[in-house]
Amino acid sequence: MRKRVIEALRNLRTRRYIEAYAIATVAAVLAALSLVNDVVSDNVRWAAVLAGVGVLVYRVTLPEDTGKLAADDWLFDRSRFHVVTFTSRLVKAKEVWVLAPSAANVLSAPNCEAIRQTVLRQNDGHLRVIVLNPDEAGAVALAGRQLDDSVDFPAEEFEPALKSTIRRLAALAAWNTSGTVEWRLASYNPGFSLVGIDVSTEAGVIIVEFHGCHNVSTENRMHIELTRKNGGQWYAYWQRQFEEFWKQTNAPGIVSVEPGGRR
Structure with missing residues (x-):
């Protein structure tokens, strides 16, 4: 877990996968708020889900980033x-x-x-x-x-x-x-x-x-x-x-x- 956190912080410093981290953060916040009834509407929940799916599809289309020079x-x-x-x-x-x-x-x-x-x-x-x-x-x-x-x-x-x-x-x-x-x-x-x-x-x-x-x-x-x-x-x-x-x-x-x- 600690290794993943360090890797995430490194990616944020180098601005890699920014869109994925942003959607993940929004999804986590909405998930937490969903524990309280009627705080988050269904429309907002579905918007977050669709945005997350869109980012995943986008990431799949990108070439693998190995960190090495072509x-x-x-x-x-x-x-x-x-x-x-x-x-x-x-x-x-x-x-x-x-x-x-x-x-x-x-x-x-x-x-x-x-x-x-x-x-x-x-x-x-x-x-x-x-x-x-x-x-x-x-x-x-x-x-x-x-x-x-x-x-x-x-x-x-x-x-x-x-x-x-x-x-x-x-x-x-x-x-x-x-x-x-x-x-x-x-x-x-x-x-x-x-x-x-x-x-x-x-x-x-x-x-x-x-x-x-x-x-x-x-x-x-x-x-x-x-x-x-x-x-x-x-x-x-x-x-x-x-x-x-x-x-x-x-x-x-x-x-x-x-x-x-x-x-």
Whole structure:
């Protein structure tokens, strides 16, 4: 009984099944009043009965509410970013995670400026980035095959994009901002990219993109979008994935990349 009461209170707080609880309350009140003769007319009693039947029929026609997201709520391609842009997600953000082979798209000049004006304006603002180490020649060549050669219409080459990102990260780290910028270099490509925003908070979001073995363009890559509220164990899983990869990577030290992308 106690469990049912707690569940009912939770439903009321989240405004689920409001119409059913309202009819049930009215029916209970009328039932109590019916114990006293002539207090409640027959017309009122029948109105309550019919309303209750109507609500029951209505509830039967609704799909089962499992509390879980439907596939269309968390499976996307990159066109999703035209609907909910990266910069719009930063308005109230305090922490951003980025893990990607080059992170050239998410760390574009406009996005970096948006990070500076939002996340890094705050004393507790924090940007953490992991990209592939340009000195790992074998890993860079393999990532280039996967990310460039497996796309029918590549927009840019991987290696120059990575070197451009390295220069940009060095510039970001030198900015005089209230927030903190940290970046590290990975020795291999894990096969996915990850963006996390305020991951440890209730409003946290994690977006994971899978590179695959072939795509028409980078726009076609599938990604999943999980929230702390609805992501469950998989939200925690991808949170741990970033943290573990962060531990395995190295601080950049001195990385010299000449202008124009030549080392």
